[in-house]
Amino acid sequence: MTALVPTGVPQRTERLGVTAAYAAQGLSYATVVTALPFFRDRYGIDEETVSLITLTVVVGAAFGSILADRVSVRWGSRTSLMLALGAQAAALCVVLLPVPFPLFWAFFGVYGLGLGGVDASAAMQAVLVQRRIGRAVMGSFFATATAASAAGAVLMSGASGSALGAGLALGVAAVVAASVAGVGARIFDRTREVRATTAEQKAARTRIPTLGLLLVGFVVFAAFTADSTLSTWTTLYLHDELAVTGTWTVAGLAFAIAPLGYGTYQVATLVSRLGSDLVVRRWGRAPLAAVTAMVGAVGLAMMALLPTVGAVFLGVALAGAGVGALVPLAYSAAGDLEPSRSDEIVARVNLFTYPGSVIGAVVPGLVAASAGYGPSLLVAAVMLIPVLVAVPWFRSTRGESVPRDDAAEGAVVD
Known part of the structure; x- marks a missing residue:
């Protein structure tokens, strides 16, 4: 066992670093999606090409x-996160320019690489920081991403299509991503795992609980299926099937009602993520x-x-x-399946x-084409029910509180 020594970076700074990474991720993703x-x-392309992109x-x-x-195997999740943010920044700088279409498409793929890299690396960092702090903070990181996504949508809305x-x-999204990557060496957690290299080390190493990984992975799958369903189809359901075409006037400003369904979803997601850490600290992760x-x-x-209309907005x-709270809970549980x-x-x-x-x-679009939006929403609802089977794996291996990382197997500090 290799003792985990202090990283030399204050916990508050590390937490701020992870928060900044989630903010950059939420801002860039919302900006890219709303720029489609x-x-x-x-480029004068059709909807099918947009779908392929x-x-x-x-x-x-x-x-x-x-x-x-x-x-992260070789250099740690800190380096992985910095590189992924850098890839996002570079890709955004290219696609915002009127470059030839093949180059544009290629750098959209580069952006995807950065997107996935930040998703994974930021979560790795979040698990490390939460373990060092010794209490649940994962929800606050995902709440930051949600708030930054809303800011990104507002930012693009202000662009007025020009x-x-x-x-x-x-x-702006590129600058934010590049800035966070640039200071990452100072604000991200430096802890990294030391992977087994010899046959003896591999034989002695603690195994990953495969069943737990698959069950927690299914929770992530079900949650993102529901999230994507709600994000993609709520406005269309209200507008097309329920014929909600009116406006809501507040202080002389008119707001279309149908898009407010998606806005309601985002607000509820943000609130649940902000509150989830407090609930976990009091009652535990599994019950929540x-x-x-x-x-x-x-x-x-x-x-x-x-x-x-009323039932849909309440629903x-x-x-x-x-769904909003379930996602950070799942990543937190994943990090505790085998801390080393x-x-x-x-x-x-x-x-x-x-x-x-x-x-x-x-899938909901395919179902809706023949049976309407109602049955398509039931697909996501049914997928959330088996999540209950995975609940026992959401309990911390050392109790419901998040374990402090005073020592850990297979971990060093760069």
């Missing part, structure tokens, strides 16, 4: 998550995971089975409260994110 109509118009990002993100694990405005918004899974399923079922708020190999486990669990996102964006 601008890119479509700039989006798929390129998803595939790139999966490879980025794998690369993050490989890089080439200059969109370029400025993407440029069970409750949030059921709340999310009930919310989705309410949207599907009670097709009225989407419940779904946001459930948390980087590997988090990287593997993160891979479940991307098929969930794709299925949530595609």
